[in-house]
Every structure is written in C-alpha cells, then in structure tokens.
Amino acid sequence: MTRGPLLSPVTDPLYLDDPDVRRFEATVDRSLGDRIVLDRTAFYPEGGGQPADAGVLEAGDRRWRVTDVQKRDTIHHHLDGEGPPAGTAVTGIVDGERRRAHSRYHTAQHLLSAVLLDEYDAPTKGNALYADRARLDCDYDRFADD
Numbered sequence: 001m002t003r004g005p006l007l008s009p010v011t012d013p014l015y016l017d018d019p020d021v022r023r024f025e026a027t028v029d030r031s032l033g034d035r036i037v038l039d040r041t042a043f044y045p046e047g048g049g050q051p052a053d054a055g056v057l058e059a060g061d062r063r064w065r066v067t068d069v070q071k072r073d074t075i076h077h078h079l080d081g082e083g084p085p086a087g088t089a090v091t092g093i094v095d096g097e098r099r100r101a102h103s104r105y106h107t108a109q110h111l112l113s114a115v116l117l118d119e120y121d122a123p124t125k126g127n128a129l130y131a132d133r134a135r136l137d138c139d140y141d142r143f144a145d146d
C-alpha cells in the first residue's frame with residue numbers, strides 16, 4: 001500500500017511479531033508536546049482490557065518516562081514532559097515485569113472465559129487486568145454460591 005503525503009505515518013507494532021521485545025530503536029515521527037508517535041514501537045497500547053505498557057524513552061543523555069500508551073489514528077506515547085522533536089532517534093525500554101504480569105493475566109482470562117463458556121454456557125461480560133490482580137465478570141446466576 002502506498003501512503004499519500006497527507007496521511008499520518010502508521011507505527012509498526014513490534015509487539016505483534018515478537019511479544020518479548022523489551023528494548024528497541026525507533027525514530028520520532030510526530031511530536032505533540034508531551035505525546036509522541038514513533039515509526040515503530042514495542043510499547044503495547046491499552047486495549048482488550050489490558051492496561052498500557054510503561055517504561056522509558058532515551059535520546060542521548062535525555063530520558064522520559066512513558067506514562068501511557070494509547071491507540072488512536074496510530075500509537076501515541078504519553079511522556080512525563082515535553083517530548084523530543086520529529087526525526088530524533090530514540091531507544092525505548094519497556095517495563096518487562098509489568099508487561100509480563102499483564103500478559104499472564106490476559107492469557108489466563110481468555111482460558112478461563114473459554115472454559116466458562118464451553119462447560120457452563122456462561123459468557124464473559126467484562127474483565128479488568130492490573131499488574132497485581134485481574135477480575136472477570138460472567139453470568140453467575142447459574143452457579144451456586146460455592
């Protein structure tokens with residue numbers, strides 16, 4: 001697909017090809033104050049009940065905390081201050097412990113949801129994942145209290 005010059009560049013989501021990338025090189029495509037868009041990223045944006053990754057971006061001796069990652073037209077990284085300008089080469093470092101916890105809860109939630117649906121015809125109505133716990137909501141009126 002060719003992109004016209006007026007269309008925003010789309011961030012290459014490295015986490016889809018390799019969920020274990022924790023450190024990567026990228027270039028800033030757009031700088032929007034304390035939000036930036038990169039040409040590629042290993043930061044997972046909030047979605048599917050899974051919270052956004054956290055971590056840091058470095059450029060030379062400058063360093064920013066990545067406080068939020070949101071998918072809009074493309075993937076926006078929220079920083080703890082004014083971000084580097086477009087064209088800056090950066091190194092991204094994903095908080096691996098946080099990602100690992102989210103991934104494990106996310107996988108467990110899908111497995112539990114599948115079992116509840118297959119064995120009890122109880123569809124999942126909602127879920128929430130955190131780094132230290134997860135919640136799953138389903139049709140509990142089919143179950144006894146125990």
Ligand SMILES: [Zn+2]
Nearest residue numbers: 048049106110
């Ligand atoms: Zn999911």
